[in-house]
Amino acid sequence: MKTALSGHYVLCGFGRVGRQVAREFTRDNVPFVIVDNDPQKVEECLSEGYLAMLGEASDDANLEEAGVQKARGLVAAVNSDAANVFVVLSARKINPSLHIVARASSDESAAKLEIAGADRTLSPYAVGGRRLASLATQPLVVDFLDIVTRGEHGIEFRLEEFGVPKESPLANHTIAEIQIREKTGAMVLAIRTPEGRFDTTPSAQDTLHPGDTLIVLGTREQVDRLEVLMHGGEPVDEHS
Numbered sequence: 630m631k632t633a634l635s636g637h638y639v640l641c642g643f644g645r646v647g648r649q650v651a652r653e654f655t656r657d658n659v660p661f662v663i664v665d666n667d668p669q670k671v672e673e674c675l676s677e678g679y680l681a682m683l684g685e686a687s688d689d690a691n692l693e694e695a696g697v698q699k700a701r702g703l704v705a706a707v708n709s710d711a712a713n714v715f716v717v718l719s720a721r722k723i724n725p726s727l728h729i730v731a732r733a734s735s736d737e738s739a740a741k742l743e744i745a746g747a748d749r750t751l752s753p754y755a756v757g758g759r760r761l762a763s764l765a766t767q768p769l770v771v772d773f774l775d776i777v778t779r780g781e782h783g784i785e786f787r788l789e790e791f792g793v794p795k796e797s798p799l800a801n802h803t804i805a806e807i808q809i810r811e812k813t814g815a816m817v818l819a820i821r822t823p824e825g826r827f828d829t830t831p832s833a834q835d836t837l838h839p840g841d842t843l844i845v846l847g848t849r850e851q852v853d854r855l856e857v858l859m860h861g862g863e864p865v866d867e868h869s
Contacts, residue, residue: 634680635699637661641686641716642707643670646732646753650704651679662695687715689723697723705731705747710738714745721746777846788818788844789852791859795839798861805833812863813854815847 637660640650647663651674654661663674663681674681684691686707697703703720705713713731720727731747733739739750763771777788793800799807809817820828823840837843845852857863 634660634662634696636701637696637699639664639686639692639695639697639700639703639720641665641703641705641713642732643667643674643681644706644708647704647706650706651677655679664691664695687712687719689719692719692723697727700724700727702728702730705729705742707732710734710742713738714741717742717745717747786846786848788846791843791845791852791855793837793839793841793843794859797839797859799859800837800839803834803836804831807837807858809855809858812858813847813851815845815851815855817843818846819844 638654640647640654640661640663643651643663643665647665651661651663653659661680663671663679664684664686665671665674665681666683666685668683671681671683682691682695684694686692686705697720703716705716705720707713707716710733713733717729717731720729729747730749730751731739731742733742733750733752734754735752739752742750760771777786804817809815817831818829820831820835820837821842821844822828822838828835843855845855847855
């Protein structure tokens with residue numbers, strides 16, 4: 630039965646990497662559907678309360694059933710690099726604007742996945758190695774980043790991505806003119822332009838343009854107020 634989800638993520642593969650992705654999506658309240666060709670894994674998904682379907686993730690019909698046309702993104706986490714290449718090719722053909730992230734076991738595989746259409750690739754082994762090294766040399770930095778990116782230990786503040794809508798009436802105005810900090814409480818830490826350039830030291834005089842992505846530090850409520858502000862509304866402080 631075709632999923633009625635929209636703006637969700639399609640998670641292809643429920644192995645070690647897929648399981649962790651599912652946990653993170655669940656923790657962040659991100660809607661997603663899992664596609665796996667192993668009946669036992671699909672049963673496990675359903676027992677965990679995940680939405681899942683049985684089938685080859687590289688099959689066009691299965692991706693369409695998972696709602697890839699209306700999905701926000703896809704994670705190719707099948708255990709085989711070759712299978713992930715086919716997943717990416719199929720998904721990109723069906724939805725050219727889909728944001729695709731793929732698991733890769735080597736730099737060579739990552740290059741092939743990018744040629745196939747993946748926007749980003751990631752090697753769990755490389756990431757694990759970097760994290761182990763950081764835990765050994767900069768443990769407090771790792772702890773701090775975990776807190777602000779995951780909201781752990783009761784800390785409300787988190788790092789969030791926030792896009793500036795192309796139709797926003799506040800686009801082409803400076804941060805000072807918009808009064809982001811004053812009206813929302815959120816702090817803009819960095820700005821990424823549509824061309825991919827990062828400004829990691831934005832000032833109150835910097836202008837926001839349509840298509841920019843803001844890296845923001847704030848609570849969920851503050852980010853929600855920022856979204857209201859960017860769409861031309863007047864954010865309300867629920868604690869005032």
